[in-house]
Amino acid sequence: MHTTPHTEAAPPSADRREQSGLEGLRREIDAIDNALLELLNRRASASLAAGAVKREQGSPVFRPEREELLMETLLEKNSGPLPSTHLRTIYREILSSSRALQNPLKVAFLGPEGTFSHMAATEFLGNSMDFWAMPRFDDIFKAVENRDCGLGVIPLENSLHGTIVQSIDLFAAHAVHIQAEWFSRISHSLMSREAALAGIKTVYSHPQALGQCAGWLRANLPQAELISVDSTAAAAHKVLAERNAAAVGHGSLAPRLGLAVLARSIEDTSDNWTRFVCIGPEPAPAPASGQAGSGEDGAVKTSVLFTLADKPGALANVLQCFAAAGVNMNKLESRPMHLERWKYIFFCDVSCDLTDTKHAPLLDIVREHCHSFRILGAYPAGRYMQKGSGA
Structure with missing residues (x-):
């Protein structure tokens, strides 16, 4: 009788063992994703219920100090390996x-x-908001003041080119409030239908963008005519139909519109940031200084507008009031008042919450020295967004 000798099965190859391990990890990840989906929907249900309560109470939906408190708490609890920047990005969209x-x-x-x-708006508020494009800054202020839009995003100043003066003027003309601020990194690209710089005779962009890239443009396109338009995106759309023209703007516009990027990072310095503010028809609740949710390094900022009597020492008196109270003023800007020759309105930021009752005596004294005094908003001091974006 013939018998076949018994042989042991060959051990699985290293590739098969790795594949088996990978399949196990994938099953684990799938299970985690299912659990996350259930938790996200539970959170959404709770959020809907909170929204109903807010409507009954007349409370605002956008609470920047509450969102910052939540973010700070989560970052403090995060033990990794998920990086803090990733956690911020994820929760930005959850909050949106x-x-x-x-x-x-x-x-x-x-x-x-x-x-x-x-x-910058999507960078700060997330992608789930209902964004409405406006042709001019004054349209944004009007839409918010009239409550056609609940929020507006406004660039206030740039680290290279200074204050966007039109924004200051519009704060003086409209009853809106600053609810939040942040700083977005600015990086400009030169986009065109042309394939090389040699063919560029005209460059379009917003005045701020042209100013931020003035040195590069003089050095590389000295003969080109620089023309200001309403926005960087409007400039990019304009060069679609024009030969020998280029636009300065966000590089992501190029693939959207089918333009070539002739040069990237053409701003005159890489340390180029724009301060943005979120405006609303009502003031946002401000957190207590030094507490969680009060912004970068636990700070609160207040922005004010005031006018002065035309007499010697008027401005010095106001500055002395703040100095005597130990309040740091970190921005002061003057703008001419419309319809009144040689009269000025002052915009300033101070590093505290002036709406706190402890500052009431200070405000009483300051108002005695001012012709008018208006608090635009008290809000968490903004953080620097690390993802490239801008004004």
Whole structure:
């Protein structure tokens, strides 16, 4: 009788063992994703319920100090390996979705889509908001003041080119409030239908963008005519139909519109940031200074507008009031008042919450020295967004 000798099965190859291990990890990840989905929907249900309570109480949906408190708490608890920057990005979108579920807020920004203001708005508020492009800054202020939009995104100043003076003028003309601020990194690209710099005779962009790239443009396109338009995105759309023209703007516009990027990072210095503010028809609740949720390094900032009597020492008296109270003023800007020759309105930022009752005696004294005095908003001091974006 013939018998076949018994042989042991060959051990699985290293590739098969790795594949088996990978399949196990994938099953684990799938299970985690299913659990996350259930938790996200539970959070969404709770958020909807909170939105109903807010409507009954007349409370605002956008609470920047509450969102900052939540973010700081989560970052403090995060033990990794998920990087803090990733956690911020994830929760930015969770909070954006939560706001949209509670009340689909319209957010006005300087359009069209693709402007630095648009990029900064999504960077700070997330992608679930109902963004509305406006042709001019004054349209944003009007839409917020008239409550056609719940929020507006406004560039206030740039680290290279200074204050956007039109924004200051519009604060003086409209009853709106600053609810939040942040700083977005600005990086400009030169875009065109042409294939090389040699063919460029005209460059279009927003005045701020042209100013931020003035040195590069003089050095590389000395003969080109520089023409200001309403926005960087409007400039990019304009060069679509024009030969020998280029636009300065956000580099992401190029693939959207089918333009070539002739040069990147053409700003005169890499340390180029724009301060943005979020405006609303009502003031936002401000956190107590030094507490969680009060912004960068636990700081609170207040922005004010005031006018003075035309007499010697008027401005010095106001500055002395703040100095005597130990209040740091970190921005002071004057602008001519419309319809009144040689009269000026002052915009200033101070590093505290002037709406806190402890500052009431200081405000009483300051108002005695002012012709008018208006608090634009007290809000968490803004943080620097690390993802490239801009104004």
